[in-house]
Amino acid sequence: METDNAEPAARNDSLWLLKSIFSKKSSADGGADAAAKNPPNNNPPLPFLSPHANSVVARCSKILGISTKELQALFDVELPDNLRQPPSYARNFLEFCSYKALHLAITKPNYLTDKEFCRLTFDMMIAWEDPGVDSNLIDDETASCSNQDVESEDGWSLFYSNSTKMAVQVDDKKTVGPEAFARIAPACPVIADVTTVHNLFDVLISASGPRLHFLIYDKYLRSLEKVAKSAQNALGPQVIASLSLADDEIIIDVDGTVPTQPVLQHIGMSAWPGRLTLTSYALYFEPGVGLYDKAVKYDLATDMKQVVKPELTGPLGARLFDKAVMYKSTTTAEPVYLEFPEFKGCSRRDYWLDISLEILRAHRFNRKYNLKGNQQSEVLARAILGIFRFHAVREAFRVSSSNYKTLLCFNLAESLPGGDMIMETLASQMALITPSAGQQEVSISPNANRRHIFPVALLTLIRLKVVSLKEGEVNVEATYLAGNLRVGEANPLEAVVKQLEQDTGKAEAAQATVDQVKVEGIDTNVAVMKELLFPVIEIYSRIERLASWTDPYKSVAFVVLFSYMIVRGWIKYIVPSVFVFLALVMLWRKYVWRRRQLEAFKIVAPPSKNAVEQLILLQEAITQLESFIQSGNVALLKIRALLFSVAPQATDKLTLLLFAMALGLIFVPVKYVMLMGFLEYFTRYMPLRREDSERGMRRLKEWWIRIPAAPVQIVKPDDKKRK
Template structure:
């Protein structure tokens, strides 16, 4: 067809053979259901999706034989290439970009030949790095589309996360050698699950299924429940004969994924056996992909959570939104699509016996319908939102890591510098309180008394918040973030080493005095509360009763106004001239006469 690209025509010819329908007949069938509108590129892509999804549905019915063939990975990879460039116009644009990139590569970089070699993206296998620079490659959107049609290379829920992991060493583009190797490893894992050997120490129920067995010793458990005859006494897991934490962390990750699956089913009350197995099937395929990626990327092991759906969205911010979408989709499942996770595992003979006896009704659909497409679009929008917020959090966490590595001295210096703007505010407050500027002090006093008397505290707080918003807008308009991209703090000191040691000792002594004073105050307060000093306890109780009466009789606003006037007056010249030395001395003597509760420290366990 003229409106299609060369690779799209090639792939659709293969699809026509697989389906057993001529390409012209497929075009007529597509025209009957296609709603006119959009560009030629949109028409070409929709037609390509229609034909390729029908071919994939036919392939899924005999998946056990197809996945082991290299022609399957080649065809599906070409499908993704064609999806990116479905029309002849997009192909021309793509070829122009490739030609420009080749011209750029022909020019020696500033760093010479060595830098050019280092810039070549590599895919590392077990044996040697494969240079894949000139091979046509696919992007993230094509990989996500393919995963939405057939959840084998990835699930639609975590397709972008899996793609990011698989292309970490190839600058965000997936090359065929890596893709083909990934499918070969998936095929190995599937064959392993097809004939699992039941350990001699385990008895499986009808609905239980072995996901993975570590090692070759079938008589020794990798995970063992030790002690305790009741779940209320707690659960202890032992990992025998494990010398490193890699395998242990891997097993704990798998255990967590299975646990989160069952929590998901219980939380959303998924009761149907078909719906429950569909969730199990998605989890099993995720674990298969994780094992395949671990075998493929041994030099740089992948992040497990990027392949495990329930663990991924349990740790992601707003991941519950994605799980809500998944639960809603499962509740609407009353039959299975030929390319659903359940159908894929059944066609490859990977499922417990009870699944075969459920009498699952298989849909006769040969492609993805418009309702499914709308649901996928809504789900993709939610996933993109979660992913973007996760990236923002990772960037913010990375900016915090530098501060966590600083020592106690540098941290204190940074804290002092960050609090320096508040120092000016505190000095201004002290100046107002001490009547250094009588006009401002009178204005603040009158305003405060008016707010308290009229009970305008909440409107005053609202005005402060609005003022802060205005200040933030002013700072944004002045583009302070661009003028001051970082805060520079000098940690050097004019003190000699001996002076620094003395200063540190003095600061430590002050901190010790603060801790000791706090302990004494707590112990004396406990002594008063427990009536260890009856005389002082009686005085405190009478004082508290008097304060309670005052609080009942006198309105709170008058108490606040009186307290404010007292504080302002005592800081004025007239107030400072009044001697409070004798009263403070008597109060200190009363406090010192309170005995503390005795404290005894022991090194052993306390009873």
């Protein structure tokens, strides 16, 4: 008993110690709650805001250099009446202040590593969830997440490595939900994009629970800054000269520089290691180890019908390892395979496949919608920022690679059902960017009336010093609307993505039911198919019995009834009647049986077979399929022989028959043609015609057997692969 009580007591002591650590306030920084309790003299608390929201608004007013009262006056003047109604007044005012402040905050250098910026944006998200005065989210006795200054010597939190869940238990109130993250994070374009913001949130919380903790958010921003710095430092004069890069070409990522993690290029049966570089226009492979030869360029920008996909590869051309990316275009004589060897999994290959496809699809998007100038640069900048976020998450959290592709805008549009709607909406937004944007003065009002939007992604890369500024391209000094967000309104892209994700969820739920009903074994699947097709099989068997005249009375009644329907022209109503009947059955099932659950379809399983018997059964099925295909080929070759008059006598008879049929179809009404065809088929085996019908079928088979097949010659293709 003492041992059992010791573990909970120790755990409680640890939690108390951690809470005491998190409750310590820095005299220099001050917490959000402390700022709310002791606001500056010129910024008294606004009565309609919660304490935490007042703290955020006070810090926004400090960034903007105006008082909170002046901010409220601007809000009342600039926003329409429908956004200033009491139910949403506090939240819309908080968004207004947050967007204005962030538009200025992201103009500062190295803002991603600024603790104040990280704390401010996270507090904005917390305040967004409960902005009103009646908010109970913030506990006055608990320190804000912005006071969590416990760090190791290298600047990283003690909990980043392996204690995220413990940290969440310590301060579970200081977390953020998906909607708050989606409204605030895209205001800083490098942090999130409105198209993929919900997917980014899901990836960030994958290891810590249903809500986002400050520790995870802070770690993500630090990793993002490292990725941006790496891209900034990658573009040196020596690299530009060795790769022959264009003036506006950006290096996005490099792999193969570490000897233990090489990149192998396979062409034919040859393979050699080297360094792989992805830029905003192409893939470059430099053969060698340490010292590299001249780079080979694999273009992703020009329309050359490129194909980039995962592929198997191995030594001497063997297809053994699923760790390669295949590149093929009209300029390559044969496919090129870029292999990413690793002991476990294929995460390196998946990463390079996704980012290469993202650049390829961004260029296809530009060509499809004929975007020019800044429009084209903005699209590429969106793709590059998405890759930066992808890289940052991959390096910081090592989550499953299945989540990676959803962080990339153009890959997401390709993978979602109806993703073309995302592309059309994005294209309509890109069309509002002035191709030769040299905007000088731009209003920083989040809801200013505007006829065009601004290349915020391109401007973000310029401010991160990843892209060099061209003369007349964009005005860095002007203040742009970060993310082109509007207070109280959903971005059109976000609305489209939400709708498509709902449809995708329904499709995934339906696919889950499909996976549940799949059965193993050929014989079992055949049994299931027979049971499902039982009504069709039964109808067909009954018609066959009527045509065989085993019961003459039923056969006569059927022939007379059907013949009468053909003569009166009622036959055209049969198929529509079947459709109406099925529709009525479904409506009856929907409204009368709506409370009854569909019972499982019961199948009598065939006798179980071992693996050898299953293989024999499969071999027999393949043999039957091969025989069926052979018979079909023989029939087609005999028809070819008839068309080219290889058998003159048979061709003459067939020619006369075709002429007679053509004349009959011209001069005889269609209903009588149908009647004659029906009577011919259904009276073939009646007692009066059986003997003549059998004799006629025998003569027809003999005539068919005497027709020779047209000749066929099999030519082997030339093997031009390198040896």
